[in-house]
Amino acid sequence: MITPVTVIGAGLGGLTLARVLHRHGIPVTVHEADPSPGARTQGGQLDLHEHNGQRALEIAGLTSEYRAIIHRGAGAQRVLDRHAAVLAELPDDGSMTRPEALRGDIRRILLESLPEGTVRWGRKLRSVTALGGGRHELTFADGATLVSELLVGADGAWSKVRPLLSAHTPRYAGMSYIDTYLHDVGARHPAAAELVGPGAMYALVPGRGFLAHREPGDVIHTYVVLDHPPAWFAGLDFTDAVTTRKRIAAEFDGWAPGLVSLIADSDTDPVLRSIHRLPDDHRWDRVPGVTLLGDAAHVTLPGGEGANIAMLDGAELGEALAAGPGSIEKALAAYERRMFSRSAEEARAARETIDLIFGDGAPHGLAALFAGAA
Numbered sequence: 001m002i003t004p005v006t007v008i009g010a011g012l013g014g015l016t017l018a019r020v021l022h023r024h025g026i027p028v029t030v031h032e033a034d035p036s037p038g039a040r041t042q043g044g045q046l047d048l049h050e051h052n053g054q055r056a057l058e059i060a061g062l063t064s065e066y067r068a069i070i071h072r073g074a075g076a077q078r079v080l081d082r083h084a085a086v087l088a089e090l091p092d093d094g095s096m097t098r099p100e101a102l103r104g105d106i107r108r109i110l111l112e113s114l115p116e117g118t119v120r121w122g123r124k125l126r127s128v129t130a131l132g133g134g135r136h137e138l139t140f141a142d143g144a145t146l147v148s149e150l151l152v153g154a155d156g157a158w159s160k161v162r163p164l165l166s167a168h169t170p171r172y173a174g175m176s177y178i179d180t181y182l183h184d185v186g187a188r189h190p191a192a193a194e195l196v197g198p199g200a201m202y203a204l205v206p207g208r209g210f211l212a213h214r215e216p217g218d219v220i221h222t223y224v225v226l227d228h229p230p231a232w233f234a235g236l237d238f239t240d241a242v243t244t245r246k247r248i249a250a251e252f253d254g255w256a257p258g259l260v261s262l263i264a265d266s267d268t269d270p271v272l273r274s275i276h277r278l279p280d281d282h283r284w285d286r287v288p289g290v291t292l293l294g295d296a297a298h299v300t301l302p303g304g305e306g307a308n309i310a311m312l313d314g315a316e317l318g319e320a321l322a323a324g325p326g327s328i329e330k331a332l333a334a335y336e337r338r339m340f341s342r343s344a345e346e347a348r349a350a351r352e353t354i355d356l357i358f359g360d361g362a363p364h365g366l367a368a369l370f371a372g373a374a
Helices: 012-023 053-059 063-067 103-112 190-196 230-234 241-250 257-264 306-323 328-358 364-373
Strands: 005-008 028-031 045-047 077-080 086-090 100-102 125-132 135-140 145-148 151-153 171-182 200-205 208-215 219-226 271-277 290-292
Touching (some): 012 028, 012 053, 053 063, 077 364, 190 200, 190 219, 230 271, 290 328
Parallel strands (some): 005 028, 005 151, 151 290
Antiparallel strands (some): 045 100
């Protein structure tokens, strides 16, 4: 008998798992808090890497669909100093090593690959109760309940499923991103467009800076990074977008006007994204009938691998379950061993990446890395 799988969270990892299970004929439902696929923006561009994100889509049978949504030319990268002088630059080499695509487009091709009704929208998980024998009762905010035979938490950093396995909760990592967009940049924001170029732009000093991407549709998506404590951000009223933009822009007094315009002239309200992390070696003892993937299992500093390893988690978990339908617990244990090792290694690498980008040597450490690659 094939055990049906209940997935909490319709992010990239949860949907990759659902797709792989569907390909193997394993019944799966995904419960997502958002009321619909388009209820909120899905973030910016992702560079999926050959050994994890692209590998996951290959396992899911979606390589051709992925190649159709790649943003060609967006792999170019440059490092600027605070006065907008170019310190290092890499062109897009046109390879498939780590091409860029919008997160929302990647999510769309995963959703389109699943039978209608696989994802249950508007199902915000309220609580989970262990019933014994690997079964769990789930209660949703709309009053609905169900009993899972196999439960997978793919519900992000603040997972409601994680407490079944681990007492750890994410802690503030000492930095926050403020999300902004400029639209129609060629005509309306030419100075910013010139500085960012066709791909990614990094303008940094220790503890702060701008990470910007040129996206399809003549859009620049920027993360403004500050290493302030949570109390500083709590003192901002993000419902007052004009005042908040001015206050954040003031943190970059003396920077090149084209860089400051990435926040000061934003066409969208600034959105705060505080960075939290679990311990690098986060793991748990095997608990029957439940496991985690992606940020629910190993949220780390943003080192460029989060979505990639979440998708690989989903793909490998799907393969493990398909290979051992008569031995679910052995399949889960094997998946977790492999995932624990990979996630710990990636968490350490993410810390090194963040130190390179925002540490005492910024921006020259990253510039030297680019120069070496060139």
